[in-house]
Amino acid sequence: MTEQDVRRLLEAVRRGRLSVDRAVERLRTLPFEDLGFAKVDHHRALRQGFPEVVYARGKSPAEVAGIVRSMLARPGSHNILVTRAEPAVYLRVRRLTPKAEFFPRSGVILVRRSRQIHGRGLILVVSAGTSDIPVAEEAAVTAEAMGNRVETIYDVGVAGLHRLLEHRRQLAAARVIICVAGMEGALPSVVAGMVAVPVIAVPTSTGYGASLGGLAALLGMLNSCAANVAVVNIDNGFGAGCVASVINRL
Numbered sequence: 001m002t003e004q005d006v007r008r009l010l011e012a013v014r015r016g017r018l019s020v021d022r023a024v025e026r027l028r029t030l031p032f033e034d035l036g037f038a039k040v041d042h043h044r045a046l047r048q049g050f051p052e053v054v055y056a057r058g059k060s061p062a063e064v065a066g067i068v069r070s071m072l073a074r075p076g077s078h079n080i081l082v083t084r085a086e087p088a089v090y091l092r093v094r095r096l097t098p099k100a101e102f103f104p105r106s107g108v109i110l111v112r113r114s115r116q117i118h119g120r121g122l123i124l125v126v127s128a129g130t131s132d133i134p135v136a137e138e139a140a141v142t143a144e145a146m147g148n149r150v151e152t153i154y155d156v157g158v159a160g161l162h163r164l165l166e167h168r169r170q171l172a173a174a175r176v177i178i179c180v181a182g183m184e185g186a187l188p189s190v191v192a193g194m195v196a197v198p199v200i201a202v203p204t205s206t207g208y209g210a211s212l213g214g215l216a217a218l219l220g221m222l223n224s225c226a227a228n229v230a231v232v233n234i235d236n237g238f239g240a241g242c243v244a245s246v247i248n249r250l
Contacts, residue, residue, distance in 0.1 A: 005045075005078075035066055035067065035070060038063065038066070038067050045078055049118075049146075049246075049249065050078065050145075050146050050242075050245070051071060051078050051080065052071075053081045053082070053083060053142075053238065053242075054067050054068065054080075054081070054082040054083070055082075055083055055084060056082050056083060056084050056085035056086070056089050056107070056109075057084040057085075059089075061086075061088050061089045061091075061092040062092065064082060064085065064089050064092065064093065065089075065092040065093055065095070065096060068080060068082065068093050068096055068097075068111065069096055072096060072097060072111070078113065078114060079110060079111060079112055079113055079114055079145040079146075080110070080111035080113070081108065081109070081110055081111075081141075081142065081145050082108065082109035082110075083106075083107065083108055083138060083142075083238050084107045085102075085107045085108070085109050086107065087102070087104070089109065090102040090109050093109055093111070097111055099111050099112055099113060103137055103138075103141055105133060105134045105137050106134045106135070106137040106138040106141065106237065107134075107138075108137070108138055108141045108142070110141055110145050112145070114147070116147055117147055117148065117149055118146070118147035118148070118249055119143075119146075119147060119148035119149060119175075119245060119248035119249055120175065120248055120249065120250075121149070121174070121175025121176070121248055122149050122150070122151060122173055122174045122175055122176075123143045123148045123149065123150050123151075123174065123175065123176045123177075123178065123241075123244045123245070123248055124150075124151050124152075124153065124170060124171065124173075124174035124176070124177045124178070125139050125140040125143070125150060125151070125152045125153070125177075125178045125180070126152075126153045126154075126156060126164075126171075126177060126178065126179045126180065126187070126191060127152075127153070127154045127155065127156070127157075127180045127181070128155075128156070128157030128158070128179075128180065128181035128182065128183070128186075128187040129155055129157050129181075129182065129183075129206065130154065130155050131182065131204075131206045132154075132180045132181060132182055132204045132206055133154055133155075134237075135180050135202055135204045135235050135236075135237040136152065136154065136178070136180040136202075136237060137237070138237030138238055138241065139178045139180065139202065139237035139238070139240045139241040139244070140152050140178075140237075140241065141241070142237065142238050142240075142241025142242060142245070143178070143241040143242075143244050143245050143248075146241070146242065146245035147245070147249075148244070148245050148248050151170060151174075153167050153170060156187075157181065157183075157186075157187055158186045158187055158190060161190070164187075164190065164191070168194070171191065171194055171195050172195065174195070174197060175197055175247075175248055176197060176198050176200065176244040176247050176248050177191060177192075177195060177197060177198070177199045177200070178199075178200045178202060178237075178240045178241065178244050179191050179192075179199050179200065179201050179202065180202040180204060180237065180240075181201070181202070181203065181204065181217060181221075182203065182204035182205065182206025182207045182211060182214060182217050183206065183207040183208075183211055183216070183217060184207075184211070184216055184217060184220050185201070185203050185216065185217025185218065185219075185220035185221045186220060188201035188221055188224060188226070188229050188231075189220075189221075189224040189225065189226045189229065192224065192226030192227075192228050192229045193226050195228070196228070197228070198228055198230060198244075198247055199226070199228055199229045199230070200230055200231075200232060200240045200243055200244055201221040201224070201229050201230065201231045201232070202231075202232055202235075202236060202237060202239075202240045203215075203217035203218040203220075203221055203231070203233075203234050203235075204217065204234065204235055205234055205235055213234070214234035214235060215234070217234075218231065218233075218234055230243070
């Protein structure tokens, strides 16, 4: 339940279209609902502007579906996001609502209930290589689900920098840039040196042995000489999309 949903609820009570008892019933599971295996935080959208996101890895399809069912049962128009899901989880969620979409590369499930844009500008998601697209897609879908206009540029890493330079207008038009790279993680420094906006760097575990599962990219990004770079954890496309959305709403 978002702040807008609460305002509508109170307005309905004020105008006499909804009884106090019915309003109390709708608010009964705030701030959370205990399902036994999970405590669903129905209050999070009111606090943070977007509801709890379901991390599917380690949960059974039935558990993920139970959480999504609980969220669907509450009044509200917010989108529902599930990350790191397998196809079996999607099929279980799809039984609950035909609005569920699956993005197999990233494992994201999106139950789209609103297309309203809350962000003030464009979030641009840039990936260094094709192998980084799964993490980049997670970031892009997250940012879009949270009410932002999102565009993507894929496979423009430093091994062929001329590919990136073809997109200077898009880079200049963005309000926030998410830059996803594995190997040595050099691309965010290059991108940040071309723009005057925040660049959220996402290291990926893509690369050969000395990349150490993304640690080399992480350290490279943390040591960037570009002052407008901030870094999230390895393969954390969701975190980057969420932070970009918060910045874009300011």
